[in-house]
Amino acid sequence: MLLDVRDLHVEFHTREGVAKAVNGVNYRVDAGETLAVLGESGSGKSVTAQAVMGILDMPPGRITRGQVLFEGRDLLKLKEDERRRVRGAEMAMIFQDALSSLNPVLTVGDQLAEMFTVHRGMSRKDARARAVELMDRVRIPAAGQRVKQYPHQFSGGMRQRIMIAMAMALEPKLIIADEPTTALDVTVQAQVMDLLAELQREYRMGLILITHDLGVVADVADRIAVMYAGRIVETAPVHDLYKAPAHPYTRGLLDSVPRLDHKGRELYAIKGLPPSLLHIPSGCPFHPRCPMVRDVCRTDVPPLYEVTGAPAGRGSACHFWRECLHG
Amino acid sequence: MxxxxxxxxxxxxxxxxxxxxxxxxxxxxxxxxxxxxxxxxxxxxxxxxxxxxxxxxxxxxxxxxxxxxxxxxTGDFGTAFNGQPVTELMGTAFPVTIRLTLVAIVLEIVIGITLGVVTGLRRGRPVDTSVLLLTLVVISVPTFVTGLLIQLLLGVTWGWIKPSVSAEAPLGELIVPGLVLASVSLAYVTRLTRTSLAENRRSDYVRTAIAKGLPRRRVVTRHLLRNSLIPVVTFIGTDIGALMGGAIVTERIFNIHGVGYQLYQGILRQNTQTVVGFVTVLVLVFLVANLLVDLLYAVLDPRIRYA
Incomplete structure (x- = not known):
């Protein structure tokens, strides 16, 4: 087991009150495995990732409970200096907007080489050579010249390749990609995803892919975890989930994907809005929007039930998962 | 370019x-x-x-x-009514004022940026609040009040410094006047640095730098400061001209025979040649300083390219 997140709770202290962003998340990632974390904005998917990475702004953020076991040791118990050495070297992160995520006043070469000088103590010259190699590796043309350029001189897709190169630099065991293709054109999205998947296979890295794009997920993920209001509401191998969702929220998400054979018909949308994290509804947090809601949903928080009869490791946080699965 | x-x-x-x-x-x-x-x-x-x-x-x-x-x-600024060529007056006044301005700029950079960084990284803490309050006081009190007060306290009551600067205006005697001259700009530099730093601290590229596992020191100096100081450098650059022309009050308080002193005398005695000559040179200083700032801006921020 590469990464094992157990019962993670994260809160943010704001002027309006305590926002409970993550409420007991559990997930695991093996070496070479891709876990897709799916959810709307505010579902806690990015916050969970930031807590795992150790880049949460604290304060206002606070990890109130849980463990982040990385190769068996709890990262939350490490001192900041030990934690820092893990970041970038053993686990790395790719962000959504590569333009704002790269430093505008440093050349991409400097930003890549920094990984080697800081973590590996390489000389600047060697680090620079490695930076060119990395840019070659992510298929940036004329890497030797472009290494001296600044982020704004690259196209969106090329910039995201540089982010990928930076994350790959020290061959980490785990990569967390937070909506890596959201800011890109559709054609470029596919190229970037392919590159990421290829590199992952080659180095047998664990990959956590955070996204709200169901299309991206289907192609590359092994497993899916669907998040809602800071909880995982369903987790399953990707194809099982697509075939038969075991949670009404997942079903709603799948139904709201535009489909060619539904052309001309009105697009389905889950009614209502995601809950405010300051006031998460009682019982099942999805109950105000759920088409299958019953009395028990308003009072009892559903645990993540094991979905029996399916391949191992499938779970749903719905009291009526059986109905959902077969209905 | x-x-x-x-x-x-x-x-x-x-x-x-x-x-x-x-x-x-x-x-x-x-x-x-x-x-x-x-x-x-x-x-x-x-x-x-x-x-x-x-x-x-x-x-x-x-x-x-x-x-x-x-x-x-042709380099002829005329003669003052007392028969002295204006260029001769400039020759004695400008070196003094330039020295004073240099002292002020150095203090502005060193103290202003240091305070700005300290407060920007500790927003909301007691250090931040007290420095912020102090800068507010400095900005709201006119220079002639701070200047006279400091002169009275340090120069007369406690006798730490000479209350008036001697004719040659050596560097050591210009430190306190330089601080008075710089005080308001210094407060602005502190606030500007603080705001800029606090703003950039939340930026995506700083988050990236942290995610790369860089030591905090490197995140701050190489990534955060480099970006946050761009507006500060611009401000300090334009301030050079303002400080040289704005030294009138300070030079008068500490009896420094620089540009401000000569201008004041010139206006008082309706000495047209002196006033126009000095102001002309100050206008040139302003223009050149502004041009240099704009060029420096392109050096600091590679996104800006002039064609």
Whole structure:
């Protein structure tokens, strides 16, 4: 087991009150495995990732409970200096907007080489050579010249390749990609995803892919975890989930994907809005929007039930998962 | 880049002409410069007429301006009414003021940026609040009050410094006056650095730098500061001109015989040549400082390219 997140709770202290962003998340990632974390904005998917990475702004953020076991040791118990050495070297992160995520006043070469000088103590010259190699590796043309350029001189897709190169630099065991293709054109999205998947296979890295794009997920993920209001509401191998969702929220998400054979018909949308994290509804947090809601949903928080009869490791946080699965 | 510099230099010409014309006209309406030359008594009309002719004051204003600018371009700033060439006055005044400005700028950079960084990284903590309050006080109290107060306390009551600077104005004696001169800008630099730092601290590229596992020190110096100081450098650059011209009050308080002192004397005695000459040079300093700032801006921020 590469990464094992157990019962993670994260809160943010704001002027309006305590926002409970993550409420007991559990997930695991093996070496070479891709876990897709799916959810709307505010579902806690990015916050969970930031807590795992150790880049949460604290304060206002606070990890109130849980463990982040990385190769068996709890990262939350490490001192900041030990934690820092893990970041970038053993686990790395790719962000959504590569333009704002790269430093505008440093050349991409400097930003890549920094990984080697800081973590590996390489000389600047060697680090620079490695930076060119990395840019070659992510298929940036004329890497030797472009290494001296600044982020704004690259196209969106090329910039995201540089982010990928930076994350790959020290061959980490785990990569967390937070909506890596959201800011890109559709054609470029596919190229970037392919590159990421290829590199992952080659180095047998664990990959956590955070996204709200169901299309991206289907192609590359092994497993899916669907998040809602800071909880995982369903987790399953990707194809099982697509075939038969075991949670009404997942079903709603799948139904709201535009489909060619539904052309001309009105697009389905889950009614209502995601809950405010300051006031998460009682019982099942999805109950105000759920088409299958019953009395028990308003009072009892559903645990993540094991979905029996399916391949191992499938779970749903719905009291009526059986109905959902077969209905 | 070269073309940009040429264009900027050309743009300086109308600004220079306009600014000097304005000051020339303002001095002209200040009154008759001859009137004050004969002491308490009114001037003898014949003498007055002779002086007017000698200084070219009987000519129309536009003519006076043209003659003056023509002379300036050949390096002749005229003579003050006491017969001393204005260039000679400049030769003694400018080195003193430049020294004072340098002291002020260095203090502004060192103290201002340090305080800004300290507070920007500790927003909301006691250090931050107290420095913020202090800068507010410094900004709201006029320089002549702070200056006189410091002179009184340090110079007279406690006797730590000499209350007035000697004629040669050595560097050591200029430190306290320099601090007074810099005080308001220093407070602004502190606030600007603090805000800029706090803003950039939340930016995506700083988050990336942290996610890369860089030590905190490196995140701050290499990634955060480099970006946050761009507006600060711009401010300090434009401030050079303001400090050189704005030293009038400070120079008067500490009896420093620099540009401000000469300007003050010139205005007091309606010494047209001195006032116009000094202001002309100050206008040039402003223009050049602004151009340098704009060029520096492109060096600091690679996204800006002038064509």
């Amino acid at each position: 070269g073309r940009y510099v040429v264009r900027r230099l050309l743009q300086m010409i109308p600004v220079f002409v306009g600014a000097t014309l304005l000051i020339f006209l303002m001095v002209h309406v200040m009154g008759d410069p001859i009137a004050g030359l004969c002491g308490e008594r009114e001037c003898d009309p014949a003498t007055a007429a002779r002086l007017r002719g000698e200084f070219g004051l009987d000519q129309p204003v536009w003519r006076q301006y043209l003659t003056y600018m023509g002379n300036v371009l």
